Amino acid sequence: MSQVEKKAGLLRRTSSSKKPLKEKVVLMYDEIFAKEDPAKNNARFWDELFLMKVNLEYLESKLESVDGEEVQRIQDNINSLFHHCVQALGEEHQIKVVNALQTLCALFRGVHQKNKSASGFDIINMLMGFDKAEQRMKDLMERLDSLLCGDGSESLKSLCLKLLLCLVTVTDNISQNTILEYVMINSIFEAILQILSDVSSRGQHGYDAVVLLALLVNYRKYESVNPYIVKLSIVDDEPTLDGMGMVVHQALTEYNRQYKDKEEENQGGFFSTLTSMVGSMFIADADEKLSVQTNEAILLALYEAVHLNRNFITVLAQSHPEIDIPTTPTTPTPTTPTTPLGTTPPSLDMMNNPELPLDPNLQTSNLLITFLKYASIVMQDTKDEHRLNSARLCLIILTCIAEDQYADAFLHDDNMNFRVNLHRMPMRHRKKAVDKNIPSRPLVCAVLDLMVEFIVTHMMKDFPMDLYLRCVQIIHKLLCYQKKCRIRLHYTWRELWSALINLLKFLLSNETTLLAKHNIFHLALLVVNLFNMFITYGDTFLPTSNSYDELYYEIVRMHQVFDNLYCMVLRVSTNTGQWKEAASKVTHALVNVRAIINHFNPKIESYAAVNHISQLSEEQVLEVVRSNYDTLTLKLQDGLDQFERYSEQPKEAAFFKELVRSISLNVRKNVSLNTLSQDVLLKEFSTIS
Secondary structure (H helix, E strand, O other), rough: OOHHHHHHOOOOOOOOOOOOEEOHHHHHHHOOOOOOOOOOOOOHHHHOOOOOOOHHHHHHHHHHHHHHHHHHHHHHHHHHHHHHHHHHHHOOHHHHHHHHHHHHHHHHHHHHHHHOOOOOHHHHHHHOOOOHHHHHHHHHHHHHHHHHOOOHHHHHHHHHHHHHHHOOOOOOHHHHHHOOOHHHOOOOOOHHHHHHHHHHHHHHHHHHHHHHHHHHHOOOOOOOOOOOHHHHOOOHHHHHHHHHHHHHHHHHHHHHHHHHHHHHHHHHHHHHHHHHOOOOOOHHHHHHHHOOOOOHHHHHHHHHHHHHHHHHHHHHHHHHEOOOOOOOOOOOOOOOOOOOOOOOOOHHHHHHHOOOOOOOOOEEEHHHHHHHHHHHOOOOOOOOOOHHHHHHHHHHHHHHHOOHHHHHHHHOOOOOEOOOOOOOOOOOOOOOOOOOOOOOEEHHHHHHHHHHHHHHHHHOOOOOOOHHHHHHHHHHHHHHHHHHHOOOOOOOHHHHHHHHOOOOOOOHHHHHHHHOOOOHHHHHHHHHHHHHHHHHHHHHOOOOOHHHHHHHHHHHOOOHHHHHHHHHHHHHHHOOOOOHHHHHHHHHHHHHHHHHHHHHHHHHHHHHHHHOOOOOOOHHHHHHHHHHOOOOOOOOOOOOOOOOOOOOOOOOOHHHHHHHHHHHHHHHHHOOOOHHOOHHHHHHHHHHH
């Protein structure tokens, strides 16, 4: 029996000598795949077809099995099927609309699956006929727009979005999907915005709408004018932007909650006892269980909103109660046990409750806090490609935020203090932080904590250089804002200085290994220039004069690291080689750090000798520092408070191209119309009819 026959919807065997009977809809499909016009002998053929329950598997497999010559023979019938599907979308009979939507999805998938190597024009020709394609797609998009914006069934709206997601992700590379040119011309942007601005429709369809928008924005974004990019960049309607933010916030919140549940599950009971008994031999297993799949689609949507629309920045800061979403949702979304964490939309009860009564004892939250918590989870483990991409995208989003003046203003606002419980990677040399000990501080402190946490926890053999560069650059941009606005942030700066010095120490210890893959001098230069920012401008943004003294104390205390760094860059810069120029820049950047070390070290040694003290206390060293500032000479260094602004094109274009490809494959895998439960849909509309 052929593959197609296996999926043919066989009904029963009347006897061993007779062939099994086929469903009527399968017989009708067979007529479409014959040469003759199926309506020739039955004028009501198309009416009857759309009253039949769709056999998706059979139709798709039939399309996939058609060879080159057969395509030419049956093309008129395929074009006719497409045309009648679009016409059926305007029917009052809801069952016809359901079946037409599902048939269209099977057509898009089946034709593309069969013709992966074919040009977009050939696929358009096979589906609808090239000469009629413009009108057919105009009709289709108008009907879908009407269904999405109308007062009809929510199930139909869901089906329309699934069809659009199916169409958008049908090719591996979204920009090679030529049919999307018609989706650009006949925009459904306003329909997506309407879904997001309405509380009820957002609750049911917001997730799919946001993912669809994120994908459409990435269609040929570097090659031509994409109307979805243009329109998204000028949206200023508050309910719409709030709605988009709510969908992203709830998807990330759901992920964070599920992760926390898994974490607590792994830390409790027998597992916890056994781990404490035998040390850390099970830590790897625990981490693996917690290494849950990330949600790059929703992150991409957040990135596009932050990057393209300045008005969206205000949404990041809007406060609302921080609630624990119930583990068992009121309206559970049916998922299989293998559904990866974070890839399903949040439960409907969450989406339908955007406003809850404020409890004075309840901690408030916002989209930025939720995002920072999410980032603290995905940035823990960057060993697999998906999590590395997610971490990179999180840092790109934070880069855009750190460059925005309004975002910087609320990040540093002393009147907007939050207690942000970031997830920290379990490490043998430190205790797990207790949530209750986290102080309420301006949000920039949480951003800096996240950067410090990453720096401290990723000094490893497979060094994520790109992520480190982004981390250090984000810190630099925040310092530039603080210097410009003379903001004296009460932050534990010593933790940052310590992390940066340890990073330099790591680069020195692994010079040979790292240089084989990376330009470590560029990262070293950025780190040294952070210290130069503190040295040159620290008196304008460090909270107290004591903080400035502590900076000098840390530099002097860890002088060996800076001395070793200077020796290394001097050695490389005086020899001919590919790193000569890069190392030379670090040599020049170290001038003030070395001046501080060379100035204070003899003074400290002299103080110890005069007072007959073998080892000075911190307070004694600080006393020497304070009393010897006057004789210290430093050089003024230009450009320390300048930075290159983020630009997606050309630097990030390759990354986003691959990211969108990965998201598209994942969405295609998850958007199976079979999961919409045909029986439930048909039962619903049978009752209506």
